Amino acid sequence: MNAELTYEAVIGLEVHVQLLTESKIFCGCSTRFGEDPNSQTCPVCLGMPGVLPVLNKKAVEFAIRTALAVHGTVAPHCRFARKNYFYPDLPKDYQISQYELPLAVGGFVEMSDHGTARRVRIRRIHLEEDAGKLLHAGAMDQADYSLVDFNRCGVPLIEMVTEPDLRTPEEAAEFLKQFRAILQYLGVSQGNMEEGNLRCDANVSVRPSGSADFGVKTEVKNMNSFRNVQRALEYEIQRQMTLLRAGRPVIQETRLWDADEEVTLPMRGKEEAHDYRYFPEPDLVPVEVSPAWIEEIAASLPELPAERRRRFVQAYGLPEYDAAVLTGSKALANYFEECAQLHRDAKLVSNWIMSELLGYLNREGKDISENPVTPAQLAALLNLIRGGVISGKIAKGVFEEMIQTRKSPETIVEEKGLVQISDRDELSQIVDQVIEQNPGPVSDFKGGKEKALTALVGAVMRVTKGKANPQLINDLLREKLAGR
């Protein structure tokens, strides 16, 4: 309540992940996305009277895979529970979820924080079913009715809850990216926030820095991209700090992020909706996971992001930062490794992927799966640089051209006549000419101004349209100027 106090935020996340099974969690309806509305339903997922759910074994396996990948403890015995509430996207008027005995507890995700490893603890992972999708005709607060599509109802989800170990919005977004990478490496989910197969709610509170107590928290929902998670948390933390500095209380409530207005607003609704009256699901028998089953799944786990990151540092000699960026997505890490098989300078490969390729993909809002440059093409381009055929600068232009035309770098260099001028006699003439035409920089350089040489190198580059071998120009200029 003091303007000079500094505050810190305490953030915990609740993440819902759609699992990549072919069929729904309790019935055989397809989980395929984007089909005609209400074309993938049956009496079970529509909640008709008298039907019985039967658990999809693959969904359980995917959940166990995820739990093991984050070092969680899979419960030998777990069961399902009914979470009772009324909402039109939920035809049974209860969601089959897990409550007292979840599938797994504990564990952590290892984060690479500028080279130092840090662990964000996980509280629990459980299985549940997704609800249908509501469409609002017109503005949500004005429409007289809503439309419901139950195709999504019954798609398997895992809910993962973290301990309140996150301290900043950036860290929260980073954690989510790490978790998504793990899901993608495991092949259990697409992990695409925009498409809604990865969803995140956050519990946020602030407290005086260094305090061990927690402040009053709010729950923030409706953040459907990594960027929105970060911005919503930034807003909410600022809002709470402002309240506390003004000596006003934070009210415990659920708030929705409004991405257009960039604010969080209290969700309208009734408090009693949180009285879910959980009880053990009588229609499903308990699940027992034997040590043998756990071992079998553990043995099938692929190399995960944290291990791959360490291997990239050791095997390719990459900086920790490069390794973290490259292993952030399985597809990107695979691409790097394929390139590094074909071009031996791994750091050069990494530089080009991180600056040129990711620069392009980010600018265009594209995913690595839409990368137009094959590993063979990128390696060929880097071979041209290493071989002295083209300069790094020219190579950037060639790269742009490769993206546009999908031609090989050799073809582009050939067609555009971009081969680097490394012929000593040819360059020597140009250098003489440049010295002749630039008496100012020449005398500056002779007067001891090293920097003047840059202007002369630049002049040679202009004459040669950037094709001159930069090292050779340097050598020639120094030789000639020293001799005059």
Place this chain on the structure above:
Amino acid sequence: MKITRQEVEHVARLARLGLSGEEREKMQAQLNAILTYIDKLNQLNTSEIEPTSHVIPMTNVFREDAVSSCLSQEEALANAPDRQEVFFRVPRILEE
């Protein structure tokens, strides 16, 4: 009384039951009788007994992850009190 009038009203509201004053009193009396009986059961010493959530001694009933046929859109919507094209239509969800 083990259960108050307010609790009966709260539970009725959660279950979306519109009860008349008379019905509320009836429910209160019935729920009270049930809770009294449970009190009686609570007198038994169960400290050595595992809580039972399922009465059938069975675990791990699974189905394989295989897609089976679904209802047609028309079949799915056949019992809908209200529809719009191929959607179920429901009253607006936000109150106030």
